Amino acid sequence: MLARRNRIRYTREDWLVDIVVYIIVGVVFFITSYPFYYSLVISLNNAQDTARGGIYFWPRMWTFASYSSFFGDATWLFGLLVSVARTIVGTVITVMFTMMVSYGLSDRKLIFRKGYMGLIIFSMYFSGGLIPYYMLLRSIHLLDSFLVYVIPSALSAFFIFIALSFYDGIPGELRESGMLDGASDLVIFIRIILPISLPLVATIAIFSGVGQWNAWFDSAFFVKNKGLRTLGYLLMETINQANVPTNAQAALQSMAGSKVSPFSIRVTAMMISVIPILCIYPFLQRYFITGLTIGSVKG
Amino acid sequence: MTGSAMGGRKPSLPQRLWRQRTMQLFALAGVAFLLIFSYAPMTGLLMAFKDFRFEKGFSGIFTADWVGLKWIREFVMDYNFSQLLRNTIVISVLKMICTFPVPILLAIAINEVKVSPVKRVVQTVSYLPYFISWVVVSGLCIQFLSSTGVVNTAMIKLGWIAKPLNLLSGKQYFWGLAVFTGIWKEMGWWSIIFLAAITSVDQAMYEAATIDGAGRLGRIRYITFPSIAPTVTVVLILALGNLLGGGLGGSTFEQSFLLGNTANRETSEIIQTYSFRMGMSKGRYSYATSIGMLQSIISVLLVFSSNAVAKRVSGRGLF
Numbered sequence: 001m002l003a004r005r006n007r008i009r010y011t012r013e014d015w016l017v018d019i020v021v022y023i024i025v026g027v028v029f030f031i032t033s034y035p036f037y038y039s040l041v042i043s044l045n046n047a048q049d050t051a052r053g054g055i056y057f058w059p060r061m062w063t064f065a066s067y068s069s070f071f072g073d074a075t076w077l078f079g080l081l082v083s084v085a086r087t088i089v090g091t092v093i094t095v096m097f098t099m100m101v102s103y104g105l106s107d108r109k110l111i112f113r114k115g116y117m118g119l120i121i122f123s124m125y126f127s128g129g130l131i132p133y134y135m136l137l138r139s140i141h142l143l144d145s146f147l148v149y150v151i152p153s154a155l156s157a158f159f160i161f162i163a164l165s166f167y168d169g170i171p172g173e174l175r176e177s178g179m180l181d182g183a184s185d186l187v188i189f190i191r192i193i194l195p196i197s198l199p200l201v202a203t204i205a206i207f208s209g210v211g212q213w214n215a216w217f218d219s220a221f222f223v224k225n226k227g228l229r230t231l232g233y234l235l236m237e238t239i240n241q242a243n244v245p246t247n248a249q250a251a252l253q254s255m256a257g258s259k260v261s262p263f264s265i266r267v268t269a270m271m272i273s274v275i276p277i278l279c280i281y282p283f284l285q286r287y288f289i290t291g292l293t294i295g296s297v298k299g
Numbered sequence: 300m301t302g303s304a305m306g307g308r309k310p311s312l313p314q315r316l317w318r319q320r321t322m323q324l325f326a327l328a329g330v331a332f333l334l335i336f337s338y339a340p341m342t343g344l345l346m347a348f349k350d351f352r353f354e355k356g357f358s359g360i361f362t363a364d365w366v367g368l369k370w371i372r373e374f375v376m377d378y379n380f381s382q383l384l385r386n387t388i389v390i391s392v393l394k395m396i397c398t399f400p401v402p403i404l405l406a407i408a409i410n411e412v413k414v415s416p417v418k419r420v421v422q423t424v425s426y427l428p429y430f431i432s433w434v435v436v437s438g439l440c441i442q443f444l445s446s447t448g449v450v451n452t453a454m455i456k457l458g459w460i461a462k463p464l465n466l467l468s469g470k471q472y473f474w475g476l477a478v479f480t481g482i483w484k485e486m487g488w489w490s491i492i493f494l495a496a497i498t499s500v501d502q503a504m505y506e507a508a509t510i511d512g513a514g515r516l517g518r519i520r521y522i523t524f525p526s527i528a529p530t531v532t533v534v535l536i537l538a539l540g541n542l543l544g545g546g547l548g549g550s551t552f553e554q555s556f557l558l559g560n561t562a563n564r565e566t567s568e569i570i571q572t573y574s575f576r577m578g579m580s581k582g583r584y585s586y587a588t589s590i591g592m593l594q595s596i597i598s599v600l601l602v603f604s605s606n607a608v609a610k611r612v613s614g615r616g617l618f
Binding site: 013018021022033036110111113131154155185210216232240242277282289292 | 316323325327329330333334335337338341342343344346357358360404411412417424425427428432443447452483486488514516519557574575579584587592595598602
């Protein structure tokens with residue numbers, strides 16, 4: 001009896017707070033998850049049937065036709081391949097380069113360190129703008145080449161700060177003990193530092209990978225070669241076309257009798273762009289949370 | 300030992316550099332990269348004061364004729380100028396005011412959920428949109444907000460409206476659209492950082508407050524709020540520094556570029572997209588560069604002044 005009386009009572013206030021809290025949380029859950037769920041449902045439904053409306057929670061006429069026409073279309077398929085390639089190559093380059101540069105900068109006794117850091121910080125806040133950047137890419141022959149996807153993104157101040165704060169957390173004794181054994185800085189970096197840097201690799205890889213996977217801007221403006229278009233760019237193009245209402249109507253009529261339509265292909269392409277992220281990000285949570293915390297402290 | 304062999308003499312600069320040659324090379328590789336990809340384009344800003352011709356290539360930036368402030372004057376005189384300035388300021392400020400409190404409220408709400416699986420699921424789902432590109436977001440907007448989209452269909456069925464609203468092309472809707480999509484995409488992401496601040500609060504404080512008779516609202520007000528205030532300040536400064544970029548509401552440029560169209564240009568065109576169109580589509584390189592430079596200077600001023608304010612208010616700045 002005594003124990004029960006001591007327990008904190010569930011008051012009217014608790015009850016009210018709980019209601020408000022669950023409403024907020026419920027609304028947030030619904031508005032963030034439903035658009036993706038709905039798109040998935042639409043991408044799995046017969047396009048002609050979708051046009052009749054009324055599908056919200058479950059496909060009425062199941063079909064994988066949209067997916068098979070996506071993978072059967074050379075343009076989409078190639079866009080997907082380019083995106084996969086740039087995500088892998090770009091992420092590897094960014095991770096390796098960032099780790100190397102930041103390891104150099106992490107040495108507090110590094111001569112000119114302040115100057116280097118000043119250059120990095122200034123470059124975060126000021127830039128020459130798009131046109132001079134474009135002219136630069138043109139003059140070093142990066143335009144219209146796969147390299148424009150993976151080279152200019154190899155280093156960013158944000159990644160350097162993430163890496164620096166990680167290296168700061170590594171005890172200095174590790175490097176010193178390596179030095180006492182006569183190892184050079186390069187050997188210490190490869191043999192001692194890299195093997196314990198998995199969390200850092202994961203953090204940079206997720207930010208860089210997502211950026212590469214979603215990229216469309218460079219594909220739209222720095223590349224003319226149709227074979228180098230990324231999935232993000234192709235999506236942007238289709239969505240821009242869809243934004244014109246009259247086209248939409250005409251397209252709908254032209255597709256009569258088909259299991260797929262420009263809409264269903266578009267939704268399918270969106271799902272294909274979202275699904276890999278959807279599958280990966282929950283598992284990498286703890287890594288990008290570190291990244292966010294550092295990003296917000298260092299700017 | 301090498302140290303004693305040197306007799307305590309301080310090694311010369313070249314000696315010290317040689318000893319740390321690997322680390323220097325690592326750092327210099329990064330500096331070289333920045334010189335090429337960040338600092339070389341900065342020299343291109345000269346274009347803003349010159350009559351640059353594309354055919355001359357990068358070196359043409361240096362050989363072109365000086366025209367002084369011609370382009371900046373032209374921009375200010377442009378019949379679009381006041382509209383562009385209005386859109387840029389209104390969208391930035393609206394996004395700042397509306398998007399900033401949402402992640403804080405969301406973090407507090409998530410923290411008040413006592414069923415931990417619910418808590419985890421909601422949190423994880425809420426920041427999914429952060430990882431999705433603005434391209435996909437604009438695709439979802441078409442799916443949901445077009446005249447035949449889910450939102451209009453639902454509102455008609457519920458009898459709220461008689462005919463569909465042109466949410467995507469109506470110029471009266473764009474600002475709301477920018478704010479809403481900004482909140483939708485970023486609230487979960489920023490709530491992570493506030494939630495991290497809340498969870499680091501000592502639980503004993505809550506227990507003490509409960510014993511002193513504080514209800515849940517009281518605990519939120521007198522313990523949760525004050526404990527996350529420093530984090531709120533830091534994030535606010537960050538957001539203010541990035542006011543023109545979009546604050547906590549995602550990239551305003553991408554929003555205006557992807558969700559803007561000829562029908563809503565009157566409210567959706569901002570300085571950045573205008574500069575972009577002038578440069579990349581119309582080929583007016585010098586003009587576009589000078590507009591971009593103006594914006595860039597304003598941004599830098601915002602960053603440094605918000606940092607200075609931060610130093611005064613909280614005793615520490617970001618750099």
